[in-house]
Amino acid sequence: MRTVVLDNEAVQALTRVAHPKHRVVVAHLAGAASRRRRGRITETVVPTSVRVEAGWDRSQPGAAALNRFRVRDHVLDGPTADVAASVVAVGAVTSVADAHVGATVRAVASGDIVVLSSDPRDMAAVCSPTPVTIVAI
Secondary structure, three states, X not given: OEEEEEOHHHHHHHHOOOOOOHHHHHHHHHHHHHHHXXXXXXXXXXXXXXXXXXXXXXXXXXXXXXXXXXXXXXXXXXXXXXXXXXXXXXXXXXXXXXXXXXXXXXXXXXXXXXXXXXXXXXXXXHHOOOOOEEEEO
C-alpha cells in the first residue's frame, strides 16, 4: 500500500488553480488515482491541522473540485497530539501543522509513504525515523 501525505504547500497548490505548483500536485494525485484503478492500493491523507493552515474548508462551494479527490483527513485527536508534541519536543519542527504531518506519517500503516512538500528538509526532520519518500514540489 502507498500513502501520499500532503503538507501545507501541497494543499495550497491544490486549492488555488493559479498557484504555480497546482499542476504538479494535481499530477501526483492523478498518478495515485491511476494506481488505484490498476488495483494497487493507494490513499492520500491530509492532516486536519494542515487543512486549517492552508484554508481548505471542505464545506465551501469553491472546494467542490478539490473534494472530488479522495483525500482522507487524519485528525489531530489526543493520541495524535501526544505524538506531534513529541516531535516538537525533539526540536524538529516549529509549526503545529508540520508536527501533525510527522505524527500522521508515524500513524500510517503503509510501508510506502510519500510526502508532498515544498520543504523537504523540515519534512525529513519531522518524519524521522520513519522511512518516507519526500517529493519536493
